[in-house]
Amino acid sequence: MHFATLASGSSGNAILVGEENRSFLVDCGITVKKLLANLSMVNTSPLQIEGIIITHEHTDHIKGVGALARKLNIPVYATNALWEVMEDNLGDLKPEQKILVQEEDLSLAGMNIRLVPTSHDSRESYGLKVTGRKLTLGIATDSGIITEEMHRNLQGCDAYIVEANHDLQKLMHGRYPWYLKKRISSNHGHLSNVQLAEALCEWLTENTQKVVLAHLSEENNTPEIALSTVLGILRDSQARRRCAGLKLRVAPRHIPHELIVLEE
Ligand SMILES: [Zn+2]
Ligand SMILES: [Zn+2]
Numbered sequence: 001m002h003f004a005t006l007a008s009g010s011s012g013n014a015i016l017v018g019e020e021n022r023s024f025l026v027d028c029g030i031t032v033k034k035l036l037a038n039l040s041m042v043n044t045s046p047l048q049i050e051g052i053i054i055t056h057e058h059t060d061h062i063k064g065v066g067a068l069a070r071k072l073n074i075p076v077y078a079t080n081a082l083w084e085v086m087e088d089n090l091g092d093l094k095p096e097q098k099i100l101v102q103e104e105d106l107s108l109a110g111m112n113i114r115l116v117p118t119s120h121d122s123r124e125s126y127g128l129k130v131t132g133r134k135l136t137l138g139i140a141t142d143s144g145i146i147t148e149e150m151h152r153n154l155q156g157c158d159a160y161i162v163e164a165n166h167d168l169q170k171l172m173h174g175r176y177p178w179y180l181k182k183r184i185s186s187n188h189g190h191l192s193n194v195q196l197a198e199a200l201c202e203w204l205t206e207n208t209q210k211v212v213l214a215h216l217s218e219e220n221n222t223p224e225i226a227l228s229t230v231l232g233i234l235r236d237s238q239a240r241r242r243c244a245g246l247k248l249r250v251a252p253r254h255i256p257h258e259l260i261v262l263e264e
Pocket of ligand 2: 056058120122142
């Protein structure tokens, strides 16, 4: 299994997940032009993409979805509630391009995907547990808390793309207006570095190879603060010893990180 974030943060999100030469995208909150340019940076042909699965309807996740689906003639996968609120923003799609998914496992590009409800101020929002031939990838951004379902489903994955949105001190002492500080730090906002690190202490096992910290706030976090906070908490909890070979990195905002190929 391989993966890369193609863009990450409030300016636009997209994730590539693949196995052998079959792939799918999680969200596309950037323009088609940028998506195609970023795909080529990880040496992936758009012809490999078999569909786009939607986590929630916020613009930073769906901005380019309609145009990309038309351009590549691929289907879009979303729950009924998400279709209701986003359909008008996607433009014309053929009926067969609109795939309705339930909150249960589905198959896409030869991989199994389970929707894992997160807690966010959108109509609905989901993380994903992706299971390939041998390995699992846990994906979760845009959640104010670690939900029960996240805890249940995201333990012991081989790799993670997870949200480390903000440093709580930086957010609270920063220049955002009060209502925004309240929104971001609420149960339906975004995960702080500490919230995420505490969850990882429980989720990581000796099998875990990679963790990508994603959806960092430009204003209320830095890659250095996110990495040092998460590493510090993992070290204190001994979780780091459990997975000595673990590699941690931050998802860049506008470009992909190198394609991560997991060892089977
Ligand atoms: Zn977002
Ligand atoms: Zn969101």
